[in-house]
Amino acid sequence: MFPESLSRLKAVLTTRDLNSEQIEGFLSAASQIKKNPESVAQTLKGKTILQFFVENTTRTRMSFETAVRKMGGMNVGFATASSSFSKGETLLDTVRTIRQYGVDAIVMRHSSGESPKFIHENLNLPVINAGDGQHEHPTQALLDAFTLQEVWGSLKNKTVLILGDILHSRVARSNIHALTKLGVNVILCAPNTLLPKDLSLFPKVEVTHKLDEVLSKADAVMCLRIQFERQSQNYFPSKHEYRHFWGLTVERAAKLKPNTYILHPGPMNRGLEIDSEVADSKHSLILKQVENGVWVRMAVLGGILR
Amino acid sequence: MMLIKNARVIDPSQNLDAERDILIENEKIKAIDKPGSFDSLKIQNAVDAKGLIATPGFVDVHVHLREPGLEHKETVKTGTTAAVHGGFTSVASMANSDPANDNARVTRYILERSCEAAMARVFPIGAVTKGLKGEMLADIGLMVEAGIRAISDDGMPIMNSLLMRRAMEYAKMFDIPVISHAEDLNLSQGSPMNEGAVSALLGYSGNPNASEEIMVAREIALARLTGARVHIAHVSTKEAIAQIKAAKESGVKITAEVTPHHLCLNDEFILSGKHTCSHSHGKTDYKMAPPLRSPADQTALAQALESGLIDMVASDHAPHGCVDKEVEFELAANGILGLQTTVPLLLGLVHEKKLSLKRMVESLTVAPAKLLGISEIGTLKPGSHADITLLDLSEEWTLTLEHLVSKSKNSPFTARKFKGRVKKTWVGGQLKYDSSK
Numbered sequence: 001m002f003p004e005s006l007s008r009l010k011a012v013l014t015t016r017d018l019n020s021e022q023i024e025g026f027l028s029a030a031s032q033i034k035k036n037p038e039s040v041a042q043t044l045k046g047k048t049i050l051q052f053f054v055e056n057t058t059r060t061r062m063s064f065e066t067a068v069r070k071m072g073g074m075n076v077g078f079a080t081a082s083s084s085f086s087k088g089e090t091l092l093d094t095v096r097t098i099r100q101y102g103v104d105a106i107v108m109r110h111s112s113g114e115s116p117k118f119i120h121e122n123l124n125l126p127v128i129n130a131g132d133g134q135h136e137h138p139t140q141a142l143l144d145a146f147t148l149q150e151v152w153g154s155l156k157n158k159t160v161l162i163l164g165d166i167l168h169s170r171v172a173r174s175n176i177h178a179l180t181k182l183g184v185n186v187i188l189c190a191p192n193t194l195l196p197k198d199l200s201l202f203p204k205v206e207v208t209h210k211l212d213e214v215l216s217k218a219d220a221v222m223c224l225r226i227q228f229e230r231q232s233q234n235y236f237p238s239k240h241e242y243r244h245f246w247g248l249t250v251e252r253a254a255k256l257k258p259n260t261y262i263l264h265p266g267p268m269n270r271g272l273e274i275d276s277e278v279a280d281s282k283h284s285l286i287l288k289q290v291e292n293g294v295w296v297r298m299a300v301l302g303g304i305l306r
Numbered sequence: 307m308m309l310i311k312n313a314r315v316i317d318p319s320q321n322l323d324a325e326r327d328i329l330i331e332n333e334k335i336k337a338i339d340k341p342g343s344f345d346s347l348k349i350q351n352a353v354d355a356k357g358l359i360a361t362p363g364f365v366d367v368h369v370h371l372r373e374p375g376l377e378h379k380e381t382v383k384t385g386t387t388a389a390v391h392g393g394f395t396s397v398a399s400m401a402n403s404d405p406a407n408d409n410a411r412v413t414r415y416i417l418e419r420s421c422e423a424a425m426a427r428v429f430p431i432g433a434v435t436k437g438l439k440g441e442m443l444a445d446i447g448l449m450v451e452a453g454i455r456a457i458s459d460d461g462m463p464i465m466n467s468l469l470m471r472r473a474m475e476y477a478k479m480f481d482i483p484v485i486s487h488a489e490d491l492n493l494s495q496g497s498p499m500n501e502g503a504v505s506a507l508l509g510y511s512g513n514p515n516a517s518e519e520i521m522v523a524r525e526i527a528l529a530r531l532t533g534a535r536v537h538i539a540h541v542s543t544k545e546a547i548a549q550i551k552a553a554k555e556s557g558v559k560i561t562a563e564v565t566p567h568h569l570c571l572n573d574e575f576i577l578s579g580k581h582t583c584s585h586s587h588g589k590t591d592y593k594m595a596p597p598l599r600s601p602a603d604q605t606a607l608a609q610a611l612e613s614g615l616i617d618m619v620a621s622d623h624a625p626h627g628c629v630d631k632e633v634e635f636e637l638a639a640n641g642i643l644g645l646q647t648t649v650p651l652l653l654g655l656v657h658e659k660k661l662s663l664k665r666m667v668e669s670l671t672v673a674p675a676k677l678l679g680i681s682e683i684g685t686l687k688p689g690s691h692a693d694i695t696l697l698d699l700s701e702e703w704t705l706t707l708e709h710l711v712s713k714s715k716n717s718p719f720t721a722r723k724f725k726g727r728v729k730k731t732w733v734g735g736q737l738k739y740d741s742s743k
Contacts, residue, residue, distance in 0.1 A: 090633055110634070112636045113508055113509045113635065134511075196506030197502075
């Protein structure tokens with residue numbers, strides 16, 4: 001079930017570091033697990049997974065914890081909204097301490113970019129990045145690819161439009177790498193203020209701020225969450241204006257090709273980046289993404305820990 | 307009396323590059339002349355420096371000695387020990403100690419500690435504003451009387467242009483330079499690295515070149531308005547170089563320094579750097595302010611140093627303990643050690659033909675001495691201090707953690723192979739460092 005290409009992985013930190021064979025390996029394992037979850041019910045038996053979430057979150061943590069339980073493993077948790085821990089302990093000391101309790105792997109969410117890599121390289125423990133700053137969220141990209149693969153069969157030569165706050169989005173970064181490795185044409189659309197200036201180290205993607213010009217090219221639209229505080233930081237003048245130019249409204253959805261799928265990593269701001277009618281339409285894969293998240297995370301846990 | 311014989315003496319202050327003997331008496335340079343000129347004096351205390359290069363002791367205008375208050379990172383004693391190990395005989399210490407050097411009592415304390423413990427000469431830099439807060443002028447005149455040679459709030463740039471104007475007008479009366487860390491804090495928004503392809507890839511917010519360009523432009527405008535001397539610390543961008551060029555051509559009293567790390571590294575090192583931090587050489591040792599810029603900026607800096615547009619090299623020696631560096635990249639303290647690696651790194655540029663030996667020595671001697679307004683250092687003219695650095699241009703060696711005598715170990719250059727080494731350092735005729743011991 002878990003191909004040879006995955007057994008060398010000691011961590012899943014970015015999709016940038018995964019090759020297409022490894023990405024396809026995870027997707028294929030997820031597909032088999034989804035068909036027959038019982039086959040991996042004992043894979044993590046006797047293993048303890050630290051769910052280390054140093055940032056507010058619900059869904060990703062629940063998804064990972066569910067995945068561990070379905071594979072017979074045990075979760076231990078640690079959650080805090082703040083990266084400055086009580087008593088001034090450093091991140092490294094905190095994880096060093098917890099490791100002594102006996103931990104086989106760490107699932108880690110942290111507000112600072114590359115901190116899962118920092119922990120992995122210093123403590124030599126398997127680490128799965130559950131979102132680090134604005135850097136990457138590799139399991140989200142894998143579950144997005146898995147969800148699209150389910151409806152399309154193959155992703156090759158499809159076009160995915162990623163719409164919204166690219167600048168601050170770890171979901172966008174992980175998806176750019178993962179999707180292009182699977183043969184997808186990626187289009188990024190955002191106001192200039194929410195786009196990185198220099199994308200030369202990324203795989204080739206199309207970039208635009210003119211949403212209406214690219215709508216008809218998309219086979220799927222991945223809509224990103226817009227955080228309200230971006231408005232007070234002057235990334236755009238108002239929610240109203242954002243919706244006017246970049247919202248995935250009912251009117252815009254009508255300009256999409258008939259079979260264009262809609263994705264959103266959640267949590268959604270209905271009426272801002274996406275209209276309810278679009279989010280709940282028959283082409284929406286948003287709830288499928290949530291469900292598939294568990295299968296994909298089981299594949300990732302099994303891939304590096306079996 | 308003491309004699310250094312047969313050295314190739316490079317002293318740009320007197321346009322000298324030739325084999326010479328150097329005669330030292332009472333802590334001063336007595337005379338320099340052709341080899342053998344002083345043999346008749348039959349001096350017992352003679353060092354044969356055949357095949358080596360002797361230069362005026364190097365002067366570093368940008369050092370954080372951390373004393374008082376931050377002695378867990380560095381002290382006057384450990385910092386100046388690192389200085390003489392790196393060939394520096396004079397260092398100017400930045401004002402961001404705790405308390406800050408914003409009044410004459412702190413200045414006098416630093417100078418007292420230097421008398422007691424320093425291996426090299428220490429010239430304190432005073433704060434521009436009280437507590438480095440950018441609100442009220444510090445006791446600039448009283449500090450000048452106590453011994454400061456420049457003023458700077460360094461890493462706490464003064465955003466208020468009116469306050470900076472006043473500081474320049476005031477400093478001009480005492481003929482001391484105002485040193486500016488040129489960064490528009492609103493534009494750089496606390497970013498941990500340069501804005502560019504690497505920051506985009508890693509998702510870090512970026513500090514754009516424009517944040518330096520804007521503030522260099524402001525300092526030039528204010529220097530023109532006030533007639534004051536302004537010195538741009540650690541220039542990092544090609545745009546700032548262009549501004550400085552135009553300002554110099556129009557007669558503004560402006561000088562600039564560059565650090566060896568901005569000359570030898572760029573932001574791509576952050577991409578490849580490992581996070582492991584067994585006391586040094588972690589990814590956070592590539593984090594500094596201003597940040598490492600693009601390879602294009604790096605190239606432009608070396609060219610500007612060689613052409614003399616950038617006047618001098620300063621190490622921005624910034625010791626930090628493990629607890630400040632063994633943390634998430636975004637939370638890590640800015641800065642790295644520099645005193646022991648500056649000269650070997652510059653010699654590397656000399657070997658790569660990016661820098662002439664003459665410009666290298668000039669940028670470490672006459673230029674910084676002139677900035678501090680001290681005529682007895684940075685030169686080997688008779689009557690000046692017998693501060694001398696002896697270099698081996700060709701010795702190959704590898705820097706290890708054990709070489710670092712600083713109290714902190716935050717250097718990205720450990721394990722680096724160098725060609726060229728500081729062999730001996732004299733301060734006032736006293737041998738303060740000998741690589742063979």
